[in-house]
Amino acid sequence: xxxxxxxxxxxRRAFLRTAGKALAGAMGGAALLAESGAxxxxxxxxxxxxxxxxxxxxxxxxxxxxxxxxxxxxxCLRCVEACKTxxxxxxxxxxxxxxxxxxxxxxxxxxxxxxxxxxxxxxxxSGSESEYRFDNRYxxxxxxxAFFVPKMCNQCQHPSCVQVCPVGATFRTEDGVxxxxxxxxxxxxxxxxxxxxxxxxxxxxxGTSDKCTxxxxxxxxGLQPACVEVCPVGARIFGDRNDPSSSINEFIDNNRVHVLxxxxxxxxxxxxxxxxxxxx
Amino acid sequence: MPAHIVRxxxxxxxxxxxxxxxxxxxxxPSYYQFGDYRGDAVIEMAANPSPQFRGSAxxxxxxxQRHTEWTAGVHRNxxxxxxHGAAREHPADGPLPKPDNTIKLCTxxxxxxxxxxxxxxxxxxxEHPVPHDGPLQCLTCHNPHSPKIGGQPxxxxxxxxxxxxxxxxxxxxxxxxxxxxxxxxxxxxxxxDGRNSAMSAALAGGERAVLARKLQEYRSxxxxxxxxxxxxxxxxxxxxxxxxxxxxxxxxxxTQ
Numbered sequence: 001x002x003x004x005x006x007x008x009x010x011x012r013r014a015f016l017r018t019a020g021k022a023l024a025g026a027m028g029g030a031a032l033l034a035e036s037g038a039x040x041x042x043x044x045x046x047x048x049x050x051x052x053x054x055x056x057x058x059x060x061x062x063x064x065x066x067x068x069x070x071x072x073x074x075x076c077l078r079c080v081e082a083c084k085t086x087x088x089x090x091x092x093x094x095x096x097x098x099x100x101x102x103x104x105x106x107x108x109x110x111x112x113x114x115x116x117x118x119x120x121x122x123x124x125x126s127g128s129e130s131e132y133r134f135d136n137r138y139x140x141x142x143x144x145x146a147f148f149v150p151k152m153c154n155q156c157q158h159p160s161c162v163q164v165c166p167v168g169a170t171f172r173t174e175d176g177v178x179x180x181x182x183x184x185x186x187x188x189x190x191x192x193x194x195x196x197x198x199x200x201x202x203x204x205x206x207g208t209s210d211k212c213t214x215x216x217x218x219x220x221x222g223l224q225p226a227c228v229e230v231c232p233v234g235a236r237i238f239g240d241r242n243d244p245s246s247s248i249n250e251f252i253d254n255n256r257v258h259v260l261x262x263x264x265x266x267x268x269x270x271x272x273x274x275x276x277x278x279x280x
Numbered sequence: 281m282p283a284h285i286v287r288x289x290x291x292x293x294x295x296x297x298x299x300x301x302x303x304x305x306x307x308x309p310s311y312y313q314f315g316d317y318r319g320d321a322v323i324e325m326a327a328n329p330s331p332q333f334r335g336s337a338x339x340x341x342x343x344x345q346r347h348t349e350w351t352a353g354v355h356r357n358x359x360x361x362x363x364h365g366a367a368r369e370h371p372a373d374g375p376l377p378k379p380d381n382t383i384k385l386c387t388x389x390x391x392x393x394x395x396x397x398x399x400x401x402x403x404x405x406x407e408h409p410v411p412h413d414g415p416l417q418c419l420t421c422h423n424p425h426s427p428k429i430g431g432q433p434x435x436x437x438x439x440x441x442x443x444x445x446x447x448x449x450x451x452x453x454x455x456x457x458x459x460x461x462x463x464x465x466x467x468x469x470x471x472x473d474g475r476n477s478a479m480s481a482a483l484a485g486g487e488r489a490v491l492a493r494k495l496q497e498y499r500s501x502x503x504x505x506x507x508x509x510x511x512x513x514x515x516x517x518x519x520x521x522x523x524x525x526x527x528x529x530x531x532x533x534x535t536q
Contacts (some may be wrong), residue, residue: 014281018289053322071449074396078362085366086332102395133388143394152334171317181321213325220326226333232358232389233400 016027046198057220062175064214065250066155066225069238070274073148075100077117077132079227079236083129086226091130093118095201097212098152098227101135109144112278150235151180152227153199153212154260154268161191161200161209170209176269177216182208194266214238256276332366335359336413339367345440346425353426363424382418409510421465421507429511433464465511474527485532492524 047267051058083098084091096118103112115122117132125135138146157180162170169184170191185208192200192209203210215225219238223229228238248271251257257271261280272279313319337480339360340347348355361367363385364376379385383405392402409421418424426432463472466483474484483491497503499512499520514522 018281018286052319053326057326058523059322071397076395078388082333082361082366086331105396113530120376134393136391136393138394139392141394146395148392148395168311168316168318171315171321173322174314177487178326179322183321183324184318215326215331216325218331221331223331223333223335228337229333230359230362232362234357 024053025225037074052157054220057222059173059175059220061242063241064155064219064269065239065241065248065252066152066214066270067239067248067255067257068150068272069101069235069237069251069255070147070149070272070279072233072235072274073100073150074233074235075102075134075148076232077134078230079150080132081130082226082230083212086218087213089210090205091133093123093129095203095210097199097210098150100134101144101149101151101279103147103149104138104141105144105275106138107143107144107160112276114278145276147273147274147276149272150227151197151199151260152270153195153214154197154266154270155212155214157267157269158265160194160196160264160266161211164190164194166190173216177214177219178211179213180209180211182206185209196261196266197268290445303469320392332368333361336361336365342371343440344509345435349432349440350425352432353423354428354431355425364374382424386418386422386424393461420469424465429465430461431464433460459522459526462519464524466523466527469507470527474530475532482532483527484530486528488524488528491527492520495520495523 053059079098079099080096080100083089084096087097089095089097099116099118101114101116103114105112115134117123117126117134121135122133122138123129140163155172155176155178156279157172157176159170159172162172162178165171166188167184167186169181169186170178171181172178187207187209189202189204189209192202195211200209200211202208215227220227224238225236227238235253237247239246239251241249241252243249251273252271255273257273258275259271260275261267261268283290308318308320310319311317314322336347336359343360350360363379370376387403387405390402391402392404396402418427421429423432423434426433466474470483474486475482494503494513495512498505498508499515501509503509512520
């Protein structure tokens with residue numbers, strides 16, 4: 001019994017000794033953590049004074065959205081060229097942040113024939129991989145229905161690409177744009193696989209994933225994205241949902257809009273008019 | 281406590297401290313600022329690159345006359361940079377290229393395709409009226425800034441730069457704004473003075489009645505010509521009378 005109690009005492013003493021040491025260690029760690037916490041507070045403090053991410057632009061005040069009126073698109077591909085110029089995307093037909101698909105139903109055919117600017121015949125028609133145009137292959141065919149559909153990143157509210165990124169290199173901003181941090185991206189391409197819309201591609205020059213940013217450098221300066229700026233027929237509409245009189249609110253309010261692949265639950269913020277059953 | 285456990289705990293403690301310190305050193309201070317990403321990345325994205333497309337208001341600052349010509353025409357929704365390319369740092373970078381192959385450029389939008397909305401103006405290139413010879417470029421008949429035949433007259437480079445207003449330009453060549461508009465499609469082939477030597481006969485100094493009859497015949501289809509038939513289609517009787525009057529009043533004779 002006494003032996004047991006002495007054993008207990010020595011056990012307690014040892015426990016207290018180790019507990020003390022552990023506490024000291026933990027305090028050391030805590031001090032370091034507190035230091036990093038202070039840094040965080042410092043950042044938050046500096047941002048409280050000015051708006052983020054630039055002095056003239058506060059991302060909490062905006063909620064961007066994009067409209068595409070496929071019934072207006074003429075397939076001139078000015079948007080694709082402008083996007084490449086604006087964002088320094090590789091000047092070939094196979095890397096692009098936005099693209100336009102052509103859907104053509106021929107008489108007697110059930111399924112649409114689909115092509116885009118990277119189709120070899122279309123490259124041949126433009127004569128260059130840095131200029132784009134659709135060839136006129138259906139001019140002598142019996143076409144029952146045909147239309148163009150511009151496509152790009154849908155800037156989802158629940159983006160699968162962000163979900164799968166293992167390094168926190170892609171994220172959704174407060175104003176509703178999914179961006180890629182080129183400094184943190186390791187080029188694993190999980191996000192390229194995860195995107196249900198095929199909107200991402202691997203940029204060999206930077207070694208990172210790449211995609212449409214709605215020209216974040218433009219919209220934060222009060223400009224329109226380059227593709228919207230150059231669209232000659234008003235098929236692309238961009239604006240702030242927080243602004244009741246914005247063109248995008250007008251577009252969404254006055255049309256019956258769709259999103260691509262709503263069943264994925266990604267909740268895109270690109271809204272379409274004039275889609276057809278085969279467009280997804 | 282056995283010594284080896286103490287050593288293990290010490291080691292664990294040291295590892296913890298090191299790990300916390302390393303994490304603190306490696307992870308960007310802005311990483312958890314807003315979420316599981318680097319807050320500074322947003323600042324970088326917002327700052328770079330500088331916009332390449334500057335918008336038509338940027339062009340208007342220097343090219344006010346062209347801007348007026350353009351906004352009055354049917355191309356008013358086709359921004360300057362759609363055809364002229366991104367302004368970037370122009371004019372510091374030098375002049376922007378003028379589209380040289382307009383057949384290629386214009387047909388990007390206006391070549392008839394079954395995929396295009398029917399309301400969009402389109403031409404079947406092979407059937408579109410074109411001059412008989414020479415480089416068959418769209419600008420021979422169309423003003424790119426106001427391409428509808430009979431729309432805004434095209435300003436010359438000098439007019440676009442120097443003239444204070446379009447109406448004064450018209451006054452300088454002693455034409456009413458209405459006549460400037462009416463003669464716009466005629467001038468590319470017949471010359472402003474109606475004496476282009478490349479044409480089989482000069483318009484200037486011709487019989488008023490003959491000129492009017494010819495125009496009427498082109499309009500009605502009695503006379504067929506790829507360009508003239510298209511141009512005269514939209515002319516009224518009054519337009520024809522005024523055009524005939526105008527060219528008949530010009531001094532005739534050989535080209536100077």
